[in-house]
Amino acid sequence: MAHHKSAKKRIKQDAAKRLQNRYYKKSTRTMIKKLRELEDGSAAKELLPKVISMIDKLAKKNTWHKNKAANLKSKLTRHVNAIG
16 A cells, blocks of 8 residues: 555546546447447438547557557548448
């Protein structure tokens, strides 16, 4: 257990950040799932920029690796182009 004031503060900050990361990662995964389930091309093209923006934000904060983000964006774009 932490004995220093700064270590206790760091533990609290890490717990708060972990909750935020879990929330953003889960909401992004849900949006990706919704995008993959869409069969209407126009709706998918409308949703794609929002999902890409969410993925970019996670990559920017190093929550997801930049290559994972790039792979996801590429696959989603190909999916949307195939149905629309």
